Amino acid sequence: MPHTRVPAIHLGPEYDPALARGIEAGGGRLVPLEEAEAVVWKGGPDSFPERLPDAVRWVQLPSAGIERWFAASLIDDDRVWTSAAGAYAPSVAEHAVLLLLAGVRGLGEQARATSWRKAEFETRVGTLHGATVAIIGCGGIGRAMIPLFRAFGAQVLASTRSGTPVPGAVETVDASRNAELFSRADHIVIAAPATADTAHLVDADALARMKPAAWIVNIARGSLIDTDALVRALREETIGGAALDVTDPEPLPDGHPLWSLPNAVITPHLANPSGGLPGLLAEHVRANVERFAAGEPLLALVDTERGY
Template sequence: MPRIGHSRVVPNTRAPRIHLGPDHETALAGAVERGGGVLVPLADADAVVWAQGPDTFPAELPDSVRWVQLPSAGIESWLAAGLVDRRRIWTSAAGAYAGNVAEHATLLLLAGVRGLAEQARATSWRKAEFDTGVGTLRGATVAIVGCGGIGRAMIPLLTAFGAEVLAVTRSGIPVPGAAETVDATRTSEIWARADHFVIAAPATADTAHLVDGDTLAQMKPTSWIVNVARGVLIDTEALVGALRDNTIGGAALDVTDPEPLPAGHPLWTLPNALITPHIANPANGLTRALADHVAANVERFATEGRLLAVIDTERGY
């Protein structure tokens, strides 16, 4: 199946006409203008910048629309809704929020390795007990599975703590700052090699339950796994079993399967589990980060540049 459009656009001889929807968001409107575009009604648009989910998106777009900018890095819901067509270029917000998510992922990993998950729940002084469970990132190997924008933003944070990074990418092209890069076909090699793991891969049919019972069994008993991608990348039932049996050190999850994680689920109370409610990319910073991404892509669209985060439906991201 062919990809959607191309990452390069036909040159414009005038400022590109951009429709911003579904509402006028001041920061995004400013980003469009900063990138060299002009705001117009949908009927007159060359491109669309959309700031909400697929449920508010127009059922049909004018033939004049050649590019659509979506507001999220994950596009599963857009693909499921059948909105992403092959008549025009579609771009996601992949990479726009990398700094925010990388900061949170590093926090989760450090909290897990340092034993904060259980210490924060304690209601009495248990120094002797907790002392033996405090680890360090110094000298550790952290494997980042799906080392794209988030992973690349994490590398300097992790190396500052004295860790080295094993990057797993689809292409296997060396990632700057990583001690080693392996392509995704060799992912099975990393589970027994690394000390800790960060899951940052896109959710596709190929990555569902990427971390399962067999995978968890290969990890070290001190290994922590952080997930800031999508909950379905980890087999929750297998993870709960590994945490209960202390097969691994622990899990720090900003995303879960199911999500929201229901009250009473064992992950809420297991001492070696740390849960945050999908806030690695907090709502109060979304528009600001997206605005920079929009401005860059509008400028590229206006000057025949290569657009950022072009969606490939064959890969699902």
């Protein structure tokens, strides 16, 4: 993609060598904020400038989930904003498949066992081969999961806001049909953005629709699942189990029931381990700076009306 100009990019709140290389590889040059026409931000909303220069036409945010930025009323319509949606998709997709496998294969309870209980555990070990997995909110992360699930012999039902067909899924429905997927799928993966519309997307009714052996995985945001309803379903064993990388509340307090329930697997929000984030974000930044320099549409544009 040829560069038509060299855009002036401010990197904040402090210098980061990986992001600096990404900006320069994309054809940009690093400048102070007052000289910038675009901003690449590594920090959170608390450290963001109260006011940006009028010349700033684009802001690149560091995360895929940007609800905190909307809550802080920082995202406006005065310029283009992009998130990191899609940048971390391979890592998160890998973790989601790991969590579902851990649930289906009964790994959580076996890993906590202190005695040889083969006869007991053998009846609880399932397989993804031949299973149907529904991905609720099948964006970049969900799409990265599809070939992984297919490699295990599972088929995918996809739910998106628009219902536009997702490559690799055997069927795609729009979000209004999510309840149908909870009934049809053998397992559910939650990958939707956190907005006012998706709060408690998984409530008592959705959990009641799930099959008795179904596992639910959440690698999105904890607010998408009604935790109290989930705990009841797990205690009553109306579903197979839950594997969560995100929780509500988060961090999950010591002594919370989810820690001790045998049909729950918890990881502490590390589907995106910090060690790999700079390189993945730097590649996303490089691609967007290159597009910005060439006047091409940017990746992961934020929709201010939808909230992501």
